[in-house]
Structure formats: C-alpha cells, structure tokens
Amino acid sequence: MTPELQIILVFLLFLALLASGMAVPFAILLPGIVYLWMQGGMGALHGLGLVSWGSMDSYTLTAIPLFVLMAEFLQGSGVGLRVYRGLSKLVYKVPGGLLQTNIVGCAMFAAVSGSSIATAAAIGKVALPQLTARHYDKRFASGTLAAGGTLGILMPPSIAMIVYGTFTDTSVAKLFMAGVVPGVILTLLFMVYTALAAIYRPGIAPRDAESPPARAILSALVDIVPFVVLIAAIMGTIYSGIATPTEAAGAGCLFSLLISRFLGTLTWREFAQCLRRSALVVSNILFITYAAFVFSYSMSFAGVGEEVTSFIVGLHLNKLQFFVALLILYTVLGAFVESLGMIVITVPLLFPLLGAYGIDPVWFGIVVVVFIEMGQITPPIGINLFVIQSISRGKLADVVLGTVPFHLLMFVLLAMLALWPQLALWLPAHVSH
Amino acid sequence: MNVAPEHAGDPVVHAVDEDEFSPRETWLEVVTRWVIQAAVLLLVVMMGVEMIVRSLFGWSLQVTNELGGYALIIITFFGLSSGQAGHAFHRMHLLDDHLSPAGRALLRLLFDSATAVVALLLFVEFTRFTWITWRSGDVAATVLLTPLWLPRLAMPIGAFALSLTLLRTIVGDWRRLRRTRARPTEVAP
Numbered sequence: 333m334t335p336e337l338q339i340i341l342v343f344l345l346f347l348a349l350l351a352s353g354m355a356v357p358f359a360i361l362l363p364g365i366v367y368l369w370m371q372g373g374m375g376a377l378h379g380l381g382l383v384s385w386g387s388m389d390s391y392t393l394t395a396i397p398l399f400v401l402m403a404e405f406l407q408g409s410g411v412g413l414r415v416y417r418g419l420s421k422l423v424y425k426v427p428g429g430l431l432q433t434n435i436v437g438c439a440m441f442a443a444v445s446g447s448s449i450a451t452a453a454a455i456g457k458v459a460l461p462q463l464t465a466r467h468y469d470k471r472f473a474s475g476t477l478a479a480g481g482t483l484g485i486l487m488p489p490s491i492a493m494i495v496y497g498t499f500t501d502t503s504v505a506k507l508f509m510a511g512v513v514p515g516v517i518l519t520l521l522f523m524v525y526t527a528l529a530a531i532y533r534p535g536i537a538p539r540d541a542e543s544p545p546a547r548a549i550l551s552a553l554v555d556i557v558p559f560v561v562l563i564a565a566i567m568g569t570i571y572s573g574i575a576t577p578t579e580a581a582g583a584g585c586l587f588s589l590l591i592s593r594f595l596g597t598l599t600w601r602e603f604a605q606c607l608r609r610s611a612l613v614v615s616n617i618l619f620i621t622y623a624a625f626v627f628s629y630s631m632s633f634a635g636v637g638e639e640v641t642s643f644i645v646g647l648h649l650n651k652l653q654f655f656v657a658l659l660i661l662y663t664v665l666g667a668f669v670e671s672l673g674m675i676v677i678t679v680p681l682l683f684p685l686l687g688a689y690g691i692d693p694v695w696f697g698i699v700v701v702v703f704i705e706m707g708q709i710t711p712p713i714g715i716n717l718f719v720i721q722s723i724s725r726g727k728l729a730d731v732v733l734g735t736v737p738f739h740l741l742m743f744v745l746l747a748m749l750a751l752w753p754q755l756a757l758w759l760p761a762h763v764s765h
Numbered sequence: 766m767n768v769a770p771e772h773a774g775d776p777v778v779h780a781v782d783e784d785e786f787s788p789r790e791t792w793l794e795v796v797t798r799w800v801i802q803a804a805v806l807l808l809v810v811m812m813g814v815e816m817i818v819r820s821l822f823g824w825s826l827q828v829t830n831e832l833g834g835y836a837l838i839i840i841t842f843f844g845l846s847s848g849q850a851g852h853a854f855h856r857m858h859l860l861d862d863h864l865s866p867a868g869r870a871l872l873r874l875l876f877d878s879a880t881a882v883v884a885l886l887l888f889v890e891f892t893r894f895t896w897i898t899w900r901s902g903d904v905a906a907t908v909l910l911t912p913l914w915l916p917r918l919a920m921p922i923g924a925f926a927l928s929l930t931l932l933r934t935i936v937g938d939w940r941r942l943r944r945t946r947a948r949p950t951e952v953a954p
C-alpha cells in the first residue's frame with residue numbers, strides 16, 4: 333500500500349468512525365494508533381508513553397479545567413440568570429429587545445466560559461422560555477442563541493485557543509488578546525443585523541409596552557457589575573502581565589466562587605454538583621486533546637506534515653489563493669468534523685506552511701477559531717444547533733435557518749481579518765510580559 | 766446528533782446514550798472522579814495563591830508549573846473512566862435513525878470492543894513507560910526533585926480504570942444486543 337493511500341485510508345477511517353457514532357476522542361485516537369502501527373509496528377507504539385507524558389504534562393493546558401469550573405460556578409449558582417435579566421433591562425431601547433440580550437449575554441458569558449456549548453446552553457436555557465412567552469420569532473431567536481453561543485470560543489478565554497496555542501507553541505496570552513477585537517466586532521455585527529431586522533420586521537421582536545423603571549435599571553447594574561469586573565480582572569491581569577492565563581483562571585475561579593456565594597445561590601450541594609459537572613466536561617475536552625496529540629504524533633512520525641507542506645508550496649499559491657483554499661477546506665470540514673477535531677487534523681499539517689506565506693501564527697489561530705465557530709452552526713453536526721434545538725424543543729430546520737444570516741456575518745468577519753490582519757494583531761502586539 | 770432536553774448543554778450532553786444496560790457509576794469511577802475534583806481544587810488554590818503572592822510580595826511558590834503539569838496528567842487520565850461511565854464523551858448520532866435497534870446495539874458493541882482494545886494497549890504501554898522510569902530513577906529537574914515514576918503512575922492507573930469501565934460497558938452492550946434480538950421493539954437506545 334502506498335503512503336498516500338495509507339493516509340487517505342486513515343482519514344476516511346477517522347471520518348467514518350466519527351460519523352457512525354464512535355465517541356469523538358476514540359474516533360481520533362484509534363486511527364492515530366492504527367496509522368502509527370502501520371508506519372513503525374510495535375516499535376512505534378512504544379513511543380506512546382513518552383508522547384502521552386510529553387503532551388499532557390502541560391502547564392498551559394491547566395487553564396482549561398479552571399475556566400470550565402469558573403463557568404460552572406456562575407451558571408450553577410444562577411448568576412448567569414441574573415446577568416441575563418439585568419442585560420434585558422439595559423438593552424431595552426435597542427431594537428431587537430431580548431434578541432440583543434441574547435447576543436450580549438452570549439458575548440459576556442463567552443468572556444468567562446471559554447466554550448461555545450456552555451455559552452449557548454447557559455444563555456439558551458435562560459432565554460428561550462422568556463422569548464417564547466413574549467412571542468418572539470422562534471427562528472430568529474434560535475439563530476441568535478446558536479450563533480451567539482459560538483462567541484464562546486472567540487471571546488477570550490477560549491478553550492480552542494488554549495489547545496491551538498499548545499499545539500503550535502503560540503502564546504496563549506497573545507491569542508486571547510487577538511480574539512478580543514474580532515470578538516467585539518462579531519458581536520457588533522450580530523447586534524447591528526438584529527437591530528436592522530427588528531426595525532424592518534417588527535414582528536420578530538415585539539416590544540414591551542412599558543419601559544423598566546429607573547430603580548430596575550439600577551438593580552440591573554448591580555447584577556451585571558460583578559460579572560464585568562470578573563471579565564475585566566481576568567483579561568486585565570493577563571494583558572498587564574500580572575498573571576499567566578492559568579493563574580488568571582485560578583484567581584477567576586476564586587472570585588467567581590465569591591460572586592456565586594454572595595450574589596447567587598451557591599450551596600454546598602450545588603458546589604459539589606458544579607465540581608462533578610466540570611469534571612465530566614473536562615474529561616471530555618482533555619481526552620479529545622490527548623487523542624489529538626497522539627493523532628498528530630502519528631502524522632509527524634510518518635512525515636506527513638513535511639509532504640503536505642512541500643505539496644502545497646509546490647502549487648505556488650499566492651497568499652489570497654491560500655486563504656481561499658483554507659476557506660473552502662474549513663467550510664467543508666466544518667460540516668463534518670467537530671471543533672477540536674478540526675484543530676487536530678488541520679493545524680499540525682497547515683502550521684508549517686505559515687512561514688512560507690508569511691502568515692502570523694496568532695492571526696492564523698484567530699482565523700481557525702472563526703472557522704470552528706462556523707462549523708459549530710453548520711449542519712449536519714454543528715453542535716450548537718442541537719443544543720438550542722434540544723432546549724427549545726422546536727424544529728432543527730428553524731434553528732438552522734435562523735443561523736444562516738449569522739453564518740454570512742462570520743464570512744464578513746473573515747474577509748475583514750484577511751483585509752486587515754491588524755484587527756487581530758494590534759492588541760497582542762501590546763501585551764505586556 | 767441527539768441531545769436530551771434536560772441534558773442540553775450539560776457536561777453529560779450525551780446522557781441520551783444511557784439506558785438500562787449502561788454501566789452505572791461504581792466506586793471505581795466515583796474515586797477517580799473525586800481525585801480529579803481534588804486536583805482541580807488544588808489547582809485553583811495553587812494558582813490563586815501564586816498570583817497573589819507574586820503580585821503583592823514579589824516572590825513565587827516556584828512549584829506551580831511542575832505541580833500544575835502533574836495535576837493535568839492526573840485529571841486527564843483519571844478522567845477517562847468517570848467520563849466513560851458518565852457518558853461525557855461526545856458522539857455523533859448521524860447513523861442512529863437509519864439503523865434498527867439491533868443494528869445500533871451491534872454497532873455500540875463493536876465500537877466499545879475496539880475502544881477497549883485501545884485502552885488495554887495504552888495500559889500496557891503506560892505500564893512499560895512507568896516501569897522504565899522507575900528503574901532508571903529519573904527525577905524532575907526542579908526544586909522538588911520529584912521521582913518521575915510517581916506522577917507517571919497516573920497514566921497506567923487511568924488506562925486500567927478505563928479498561929475496567931469499558932469491559933463493564935461491553936457486558937452491557939452484549940446484554941442489549943441479546944435483548945434487541947429477542948424482543949426487537951422494546952429497546953430503543
């Protein structure tokens with residue numbers, strides 16, 4: 333069997349296992365091990381111990397369990413609900429009403445959770461009953477939640493960025509900073525589109541007859557300020573160089589614990605539940621990451637990265653053509669491969685090419701994350717679609733169609749990033765060390 | 766992909782995979798889960814303290830990098846069995862609607878058998894790796910001079926625990942398959 337056929341078979345095996353229902357980390361790990369065995373027999377498998385140790389004995393990755401736990405505290409204690417309610421009063425006058433609350437709420441929760449699923453689920457659970465009671469357009473409402481949820485991995489902290497940074501030896505602090513401006517731009521794009529849609533089609537977002545009293549607005553601020561302080565503290569300490577992302581996550585956990593205890597309803601029982609839920613979430617994320625390292629090791633063992641690099645360099649694509657090729661590749665992959673899986677199978681192969689095209693690894697990381705965001709709302713496997721559909725108990729088609737405009741807005745963001753890379757690179761250039 | 770409404774967004778997103786044949790959490794998964802939880806809490810305290818003492822007093826614990834890495838190893842490999850028992854590992858369900866209950870049960874049995882083989886392979890390789898480390902007497906080049914076999918021991922233990930959980934899963938898969946063949950309409954996992 334030729335090496336080319338071997339690699340094609342391994343990728344087909346990976347996709348087949350994934351699509352036919354094998355648990356994602358095993359669907360990554362199994363082809364990786366099979367390919368390793370095909371390349372070097374049992375001798376190659378003996379390297380698994382050292383590779384496993386070398387990949388997971390990682391200080392950078394320790395931020396993941398901490399950010400997950402922080403989000404669990406805030407969600408489990410009902411602080412997330414308070415923030416949503418507070419926001420709904422503050423954005424009352426903006427056309428779109430609660431739809432805007434969905435987007436801003438997702439952006440804010442994204443800034444503490446690091447995960448798109450957690451963001452979509454946290455805000456979706458709070459928002460959908462209220463949206464239904466107030467007769468908001470189901471399709472549009474689902475679209476704002478599913479698409480808004482994807483902000484979870486663009487707004488720092490982001491688990492996808494931590495994994496990308498670990499794989500590529502790129503500074504996670506710089507990646508976090510690079511995600512801020514694109515994240516804010518995407519949030520604004522979503523909000524502007526929602527406002528315009530609400531103005532031209534008032535039926536999608538019925539307005540409340542009465543505006544909230546001044547006292548309610550003051551109370552809303554009280555609900556939101558601690559959350560904003562938490563976000564600012566995390567980003568501020570990383571930006572100023574006071575803390576690494578992992579330390580900021582640890583301190584953020586302690587602060588969120590205080591917020592959840594005094595502003596939320598965090599009991600000992602709920603505390604234990606938060607620990608349990610976070611342990612299960614983390615076990616999934618870290619197992620996928622570990623499997624990804626093994627897969628990547630098998631590729632590098634066989635020298636696939638070098639071959640792919642020389643093949644693509646041999647095509648003599650210019651930078652724009654390369655970007656368009658990426659766009660096609662990730663759009664197609666996004667429909668079939670879940671988020672961390674996309675990083676696994678593409679980044680180790682594409683990363684060596686960046687030097688040849690003069691592409692900044694930080695910028696590339698942000699572009700990959702935006703592509704992953706798109707994948708999360710791309711049928712048939714976009715996970716946010718299913719999370720929102722499950723909460724709303726509506727039709728999947730409604731959620732899918734509701735996200736289409738937001739999908740297009742993500743293409744707009746990608747075009748902006750391609751035209752003006754400084755949108756992503758300006759802030760990290762000023763990160764203090 | 767199916768997500769049960771009550772579990773949407775929860776860590777156990779795929780609790781929809783759970784049925785009467787799925788293995789319940791035993792002392793093994795409970796212990797490994799509590800070890801993970803303790804490791805996470807230790808990380809929270811350690812990182813918080815490190816940040817505070819460095820910012821306020823200008824000195825460092827000097828062990829956070831090393832212990833943080835060990836904690837991650839423990840969380841990763843001890844998390845395998847509790848994640849498996851808790852249905853925490855994401856699965857796509859694209860084929861499920863197109864298969865009969867017996868077909869679905871057979872597919873689960875095949876997949877879990879294949880993953881058990883992988884888990885056993887990892888256990889063997891990790892044991893070998895830890896054994897070599899123990900014999901060589903390697904220690905970390907840090908102030909703690911930690912004998913490296915100690916944190917590395919988490920890898921074979923985690924893989925072994927996963928193997929045990931998977932073997933129980935396979936037994937459940939086998940029972941599910943037999944039931945679907947005997948009474949095809951009763952089981953719809």
